[in-house]
Amino acid sequence: MKLKFLFPFMAMAFLVACGPSTKLEKSWADPSFNASMKPFTKVLVIAPLRDVNSQRIAEDKIVMQLQKGVVGIQSYSYLTPADTALTLVESKLKKDGFDGLIVMRLTTVEKSLSYNQGSYYGGYGYPYGGYYGYRGYGYGGYYGGGYSPGYYSEDKTFLVETNFYSISSRKLLWSGTTSTLNPTSLDQTLGEIIATIKYELKKKGILAK
Numbered sequence: 094m095k096l097k098f099l100f101p102f103m104a105m106a107f108l109v110a111c112g113p114s115t116k117l118e119k120s121w122a123d124p125s126f127n128a129s130m131k132p133f134t135k136v137l138v139i140a141p142l143r144d145v146n147s148q149r150i151a152e153d154k155i156v157m158q159l160q161k162g163v164v165g166i167q168s169y170s171y172l173t174p175a176d177t178a179l180t181l182v183e184s185k186l187k188k189d190g191f192d193g194l195i196v197m198r199l200t201t202v203e204k205s206l207s208y209n210q211g212s213y214y215g216g217y218g219y220p221y222g223g224y225y226g227y228r229g230y231g232y233g234g235y236y237g238g239g240y241s242p243g244y245y246s247e248d249k250t251f252l253v254e255t256n257f258y259s260i261s262s263r264k265l266l267w268s269g270t271t272s273t274l275n276p277t278s279l280d281q282t283l284g285e286i287i288a289t290i291k292y293e294l295k296k297k298g299i300l301a302k
Contacts, residue, residue: 114273114274114275114276114282114285115271115272115273115282115285115286115289116271116272116289117269117270117271117289117293118252118270118271118272119269119270120267120268120269120270120293121267121268121269122266122267122297123264123265123266123267126266126267126297126298126299127298129298130298132162132163132298132299132300132301133163133192133193133259133299133300134162134163134164134192134301135163135164135165135166135190135191135192135193136159136163136164136165136166136191136192136193136194136195136257137165137166137168137171137186137191137193137194137195138152138155138156138159138165138166138167138168138195138197139152139168139194139195139196139197140152140155140168140196140197140198141196141198142197142198142199143199145169147279148169149167149169150279150280150283151197151283152167152168152169153167154280154283154284154287155195155197155283155287158284158287158288158291159291159300161301162300162301162302163193163300163301165195166191183260183263186260187260187261191260192259192260192261193257193258193259193260193299194257194258194259194260195255195256195257195258196255196256196258197253197254197255197256197286197290198253198254199251199252199253200252200253200254200270201252202249202250202251202252203249203250203252204247204248204249204250248274248275249274249275249276250272250273250274250275251272251273251276251282252270252271252272253270253271253272253273253286254268254269254270255268255269255270255271255286255290256268257294257299266297266299267293267294267297267299269289269290269293271285271286271289271290273285273286
């Protein structure tokens, strides 16, 4: 096979390997809110994730992604330990011009087993390791071919729920759950979740486009 024919397949494999692992599983929007209504302009961001550092990272990243058309404020920089009474917090938010509230939280981690098929590999350029190499013995072993056995691996799917509330009406306007398969980087995973959520909120008209 000529090299020029390999490039499209290599490119496809690269795109699949680097593709996002996060997707929107389900969402709900308040039918009373429509795109003709005024979008929200100042929101408080709360992301009570697994620890304080993760919360700060998540809230910083959400605020950074909200730049266009809406001001986001991190809860860790706005709320204090004394802010425990809901009515007082609401009054404080309204006084400071907040009209929306974003709450992102990890709801569960689902674990599952998946089987990875074994594979044959060849030597000296033969696709199956030479004559009879596809059977995993014989000349295939002699010429450098062999067999990589299959194995089980544990997959972890992280489910994150994001809710958007109207402060003035105290109503939930939008809720969505995203799933991320085997996340390896908090920063990358948060980026994928935020991009997915922001797209949905803009599509519904809750955030300015």
